[in-house]
Amino acid sequence: MLTSKGKKYLRKQSHDIQPIFQVGKAGVNDNMTTQISEALEKRELIKVSILQNNFDDNQAVADEIASQTGAQIVQVIGNTVILYKESVNNKQINLP
Incomplete structure (x- = not known):
């Protein structure tokens, strides 16, 4: 489960990421x-555009x-969803 510090850190990291999926x-x-x-396994942090x-x-989406x-x-901000899943083989992000 993500803590508020972890979410804040991930929001900062996701600022420059472009959405790679569209619903x-x-x-x-x-x-x-x-x-x-x-x-998610490759990147750990992605954006999805609705x-x-x-x-x-x-x-709900x-x-x-x-x-x-x-x-x-x-x-979830506007029509954009930011998702995080810790990678098993390709760990890149170290949460605070």
Whole structure:
């Protein structure tokens, strides 16, 4: 579980990261969650953009992605979700 210090640190680290996945009107599917899991293993910290044509609640989309990938939600801000999952083989981020 992330502490408030950990979340603050990860928000700072994610500032310059561009979203690498987009959730559209089809919503979250198995293929997308598989790719997000693989990206989290390589990068540990990613952003996911939720497009305007997705009518689901942004927090609900973030919760669904997090539960299916085992990631932790750092922040949901606007239409962007910041996710963190500690990598097993490629640890890059050391939380305070």
